[in-house]
Amino acid sequence: MNSEFSFSTSYGKLRVPVYRVYATPLRDVMPIPESEFVRRENILFAYEIDVDVLGENFLPAYTHGDNSNVVATDSMKNFVLRQALEFEGSTLEEFLNALGRRFLFTYAQMERLRLSARELPFAQVIVPEQGVGIFVESHLLFKRSHNDYAVAMLSFERDQQGAPLLTDHRCGHVGMELFKVTGSSFSHFVRDQYTTLPERVDRPLFIFLDAYWKYQDSAALLASDHEYYVPAEQVRDLLQVVFHEFVSESIQHLVHEMGKRLLARFPQLAEVSFEAQNRTRDQIAVSSSDETVKVYSDPFSAYGVIRLTVSRQV
């Protein structure tokens, strides 16, 4: 090893696409008042997986060209795909947990591991049922949806006996783009020679929103009865309902309200966090006969960003 330098490295495979058909359905999740979501059929279980191996014992590959502790990233890709066939659970986090443990069992060369994933969302196509006028969701045909999607990250290391240990997790739902036409304000902010923004007691608020959450105990996240599992669909629906109902003074005010509602609804969560972008459009014209009728257009291309983490007091 070269003593002149210190090193920090990781390597792995990014964006391994996995399309597993007929995974075990997710059933028996607890309903919440803000959402219709109670089950996910998992007919098409589609995710993109990132594998990141961390540690020191593959440093000789960098320093001396010695690959003897290097698991080829091509093999990692094959491993992920094979495990997807074996997988018996029904959530993304259960899949990452099974995958992480199996990687560390299989490869003594891996000290630590971080697995991340993004949902590849597909929607069931609506088709007519036998008979007239009744439409149902197809159980065969799905269309790719370029909508918001679930994400997850699980980190593993080894305990003193070398057995895999889950050390960190983060769940999320990202890429929401929500436009509320009335019922939001932004006023009484600092005014000085740089201020051009008018005070608005009612503005059309368009936000891009990413939300993340952590459980108090990862056992609740991974329990096979899913009694305390928090589905990303319920989080998405709850955030939408808060935005619909709450007349905010700012995006800061809105994400705080969302955080409070999420922690109240899901006592099993320890922390929720948000990244919201302000994508509000500029008002161009107002109808002279009906002042609720307005036209907006794209604003200056820079946008505001508002971040918040809300943690439960311990």
Ligand SMILES: O=c1[nH]c(=O)c2[nH]c(=O)[nH]c2[nH]1
């Ligand atoms: O909700 C908002 N928060 C801000 O901090 C801000 N700043 C701004 O120009 N518009 C807005 N809107």
